[in-house]
């Protein structure tokens with residue numbers, strides 16, 4: 293997997309709140325709720341989040357790049373928003389397949 297898609301360590305966030313969001317760009321998105329379905333969504337690549345950690349202590353942290361994308365995706369879940377709700381065009385949804393050369397390629401999904 294592309295290094296920019298590597299997630300940071302997992303951590304608990306209680307009542308996370310986005311207090312800064314910037315650097316919106318289209319990027320890869322996917323979700324365990326939709327196995328083998330991926331898409332391109334527009335999300336901030338810089339986030340500043342406040343909330344409580346797993347010990348109940350307040351935190352105020354900044355996240356960049358794909359970590360910001362993942363956290364934005366997860367906070368969306370708390371608000372009842374799924375990545376498919378952020379798809380701007382159905383042609384942006386795809387699954388992955390292997391072509392005759394053994395390369396992983398995107399295959400458009402028609403709904």
Ligand SMILES: [Zn+2]
Pocket residue numbers: 322323324325365366369
């Ligand atoms: Zn998800």
